[in-house]
Structures are given as C-alpha cells and as structure tokens.
Amino acid sequence: MSLKDLNGRLNSQPFLAGYTVSQEDAKTFAELFGSNVNVIQWAARMAAYFQAERDQILTPAAPKAAAAVAAPASSSKPAAADDDDDVDLFGEETEEDKAALEAKKKADAEKKKEKKVVIAKSSILIDIKPWDDTTDLKELAAKLHAIEKDGLIWGDHKFVAIAFGIKKLQQLIVIEDDKVSGDDLEEMITGFEDYVQSMDIVAWNKI
Numbered sequence: 001m002s003l004k005d006l007n008g009r010l011n012s013q014p015f016l017a018g019y020t021v022s023q024e025d026a027k028t029f030a031e032l033f034g035s036n037v038n039v040i041q042w043a044a045r046m047a048a049y050f051q052a053e054r055d056q057i058l059t060p061a062a063p064k065a066a067a068a069v070a071a072p073a074s075s076s077k078p079a080a081a082d083d084d085d086d087v088d089l090f091g092e093e094t095e096e097d098k099a100a101l102e103a104k105k106k107a108d109a110e111k112k113k114e115k116k117v118v119i120a121k122s123s124i125l126i127d128i129k130p131w132d133d134t135t136d137l138k139e140l141a142a143k144l145h146a147i148e149k150d151g152l153i154w155g156d157h158k159f160v161a162i163a164f165g166i167k168k169l170q171q172l173i174v175i176e177d178d179k180v181s182g183d184d185l186e187e188m189i190t191g192f193e194d195y196v197q198s199m200d201i202v203a204w205n206k207i
Contacts, residue, residue, distance in 0.1 A: 014203045052118040120177040125203040128169040140195040151179025
C-alpha cells in the first residue's frame with residue numbers, strides 16, 4: 001500500500017480498519033518502519049510539529065542585508081542654493097512612477113496567490129454513554145448530526161455494546177482547531193441531558 005493510499009484511508013478514521021487498532025495497523029506499521037526504533041522516534045518527534053511549521057522549516061530564510069553596505073558619504077558642504085530650485089515636491093506623477101507602482105501592485109497580488117492558507121484540523125473519536133438501555137441512540141445521533149457549526153463535520157458513527165444490553169454511541173468528528181474546541185464539543189453533546197450520561201474523547205489526531 002502506497003503512502004498516498006494509506007493517507008486516503010486515514011482521512012476519515014483514526015485506524016486502518018475503522019475506530020480501533022487492528023492487526024492490519026500493526027502489519028502496515030511494521031512494513032513501514034520494521035524494528036528501526038530510532039526512525040520511529042524521529043517520526044514521532046517530527047509529527048509533533050504542525051504541517052505549517054514543517055513547511056516553514058523547508059523554506060530558506062531570506063539572507064540578511066550586510067550591515068556594512070556602503071552608504072553615500074555625508075558631506076558637510078551645504079547644498080548649493082540652486083539645487084533647491086530643482087526639487088519639485090508637488091510635481092505630477094511621471095509615467096515611470098505609474099509603471100513602477102502598477103508593477104509593485106501586480107507583484108504583491110501574485111505573492112498573495114502563491115501563499116497557501118494552512119488550516120489546522122483534528123479528527124476526534126468520541127464515546128457517548130446513555131443513561132440506560134431505554135435511551136434512543138439513533139434519535140440522539142440524528143439530533144447531533146442536525147447541529148450545524150462552522151468548522152465542524154460530523155463523520156461516521158456506530159453503536160457499541162457495553163454491558164447488560166446497554167450500548168454507547170461512538171462518533172467520529174472532524175473539526176477546524178481555530179473554530180471548534182473540546183469545550184465546545186462537550187457543551188454541545190452533554191447539552192442533550194435526557195440522552196447523555198457522559199462523554200469521553202477516545203482519540204484526538206491532528207490531520
């Protein structure tokens with residue numbers, strides 16, 4: 001499996017087989033890294049950086065201008081009075097000035113187009129526990145998915161048996177980190193007091 005295919009499968013779920021780790025995850029991990037402990041530790045350290053930070057490291061810093069650049073020598077000799085007559089502070093804009101200004105505007109516009117906006121996102125897996133086996137989890141899932149919020153995408157969900165006939169709702173969510181916080185999610189979900197006893201974040205992965 002290529003890295004591109006692997007990345008596509010992990011786009012909407014935290015593990016290759018879905019919501020929990022499996023033999024397929026362990027096998028693929030071994031194929032990628034084997035027993036190279038140092039490489040694994042290095043990959044973990046690099047993954048701790050945001051993509052925007054890694055991109056910034058890749059971009060070479062602009063060289064600083066040397067401090068010793070020769071500057072025009074100042075002259076203690078006063079400027080001739082005739083020179084002042086040649087300076088027109090209120091002169092009209094020349095064609096060269098207009099052309100230079102237009103060129104600068106065009107260059108600035110091109111730079112803005114080239115800049116890529118990096119949006120930090122997270123994939124979050126949440127366990128939502130009901131009060132008892134009489135709680136309608138399908139109805140709760142429908143109510144949650146009906147919530148619309150900028151930066152929030154409701155993903156897949158499933159019902160997982162706990163014990164004594166009681167099931168929990170396991171919900172996958174994708175958020176934009178700058179727009180939705182963990183507190184927002186908790187307030188949103190636990191707000192359905194008649195359905196929700198508690199909620200736990202099982203996995204929170206940057207994407």
